[in-house]
Amino acid sequence: MRITIVGAGIMGLTTAWSLAKRGHQVTLLEQGPAIPSPLAASGDQHRMIRRAYGGQSGYARLITEAYDAWDELWADLGTSHYVPAGILCVCQEPGDEADLFRQGFDAVGTPYERLVPDAAAERFRFLDAATFRYAFHTPEGGVLLCRAIAAGLATWLASKGVELRTGERVTGLDAERGRVMLGSGETLDADRVVVTAGAWTLRLLPELATDLKVYRTAVVYLDPPADLAPAWAAAPAILSIGGPSEGYVLPPVAGTGLKFGAGFMKRPADDPEADRTAKPGEGERLRDAFSPPLARVGDYRVRDVVTCAYTFTKDKTFYARHVGRVLAVSACSGHGYKFGAAVGRRVAEAVDGGETDRLRRWLRAELVAA
Numbered sequence: 001m002r003i004t005i006v007g008a009g010i011m012g013l014t015t016a017w018s019l020a021k022r023g024h025q026v027t028l029l030e031q032g033p034a035i036p037s038p039l040a041a042s043g044d045q046h047r048m049i050r051r052a053y054g055g056q057s058g059y060a061r062l063i064t065e066a067y068d069a070w071d072e073l074w075a076d077l078g079t080s081h082y083v084p085a086g087i088l089c090v091c092q093e094p095g096d097e098a099d100l101f102r103q104g105f106d107a108v109g110t111p112y113e114r115l116v117p118d119a120a121a122e123r124f125r126f127l128d129a130a131t132f133r134y135a136f137h138t139p140e141g142g143v144l145l146c147r148a149i150a151a152g153l154a155t156w157l158a159s160k161g162v163e164l165r166t167g168e169r170v171t172g173l174d175a176e177r178g179r180v181m182l183g184s185g186e187t188l189d190a191d192r193v194v195v196t197a198g199a200w201t202l203r204l205l206p207e208l209a210t211d212l213k214v215y216r217t218a219v220v221y222l223d224p225p226a227d228l229a230p231a232w233a234a235a236p237a238i239l240s241i242g243g244p245s246e247g248y249v250l251p252p253v254a255g256t257g258l259k260f261g262a263g264f265m266k267r268p269a270d271d272p273e274a275d276r277t278a279k280p281g282e283g284e285r286l287r288d289a290f291s292p293p294l295a296r297v298g299d300y301r302v303r304d305v306v307t308c309a310y311t312f313t314k315d316k317t318f319y320a321r322h323v324g325r326v327l328a329v330s331a332c333s334g335h336g337y338k339f340g341a342a343v344g345r346r347v348a349e350a351v352d353g354g355e356t357d358r359l360r361r362w363l364r365a366e367l368v369a370a
Contacts, residue, residue: 007197014344058365069341092242131292174323199272199309276304318363
């Protein structure tokens, strides 16, 4: 089949990867000037992969398939872009996000080591032992290197005959004909169209606005105090710092930076391209929310603030909808990257077999055995 994919974020790239392996003729369109696009949600330096999902035990179990899909991708690329740094959570108060993640580990039988504050702060010197109840650590999980993955996939796709077209803004879709209209005036016809355009999906399929909402968020890259730099270089990814902020940390591995992010930075956005310049003090505000449980947060220097636009659903699950010859897929709530390779395989399977309902149920983790 002739298949056009709109959007070369991680889902577009991995869908093209899996469809190409199935022998289809694939054209991949990206509005940005390069892959990865600087505005794309999956164009950041690194993302976390972990099994902790609190009460969403289906997604916790789905991580097994995610790892298998990444291993298939590493084999094709000839190298792995995964750093198994491990995962750390820090509980500040009963029932906070970290506490719920621990309960989720218990529910699916994931082993972890529970640490009292003094022991945690001795092992992870950036923690302030006086500010939290306990921490827990698991060696499973770590960091996916987004930019290296995108570059590797782009090279592999080109070598397999996939047509990669950057700088191509899609202005419209004719879902019944499988036609894509470009800003240049050109039209592309295909047997199937897959829309993996992230926060730009609603521009092409506004009827999905009842299900998808766009939000803007920001992360901050920091330089830690010099004496703590070695501790961070060897640190696990921090899934949750507990407390009210929903904060997480990606350590500086394989040439990436030390990244802080938090749920409270999310706010509704009407336009995914608007409000993308960081405001004065935005990085410092985000940094300061990490005290507690981090020590000496004021000594961390803000290097860069990166904004991002995501799509969300009300129940924070993945989303798929079939409209004519178009299949729209969205990785909701910002947790899509870790499942990227697995989603690509499943979307390709759905395009091949036309079983959108099965794809939808898989994306909602409803097909995973307990």
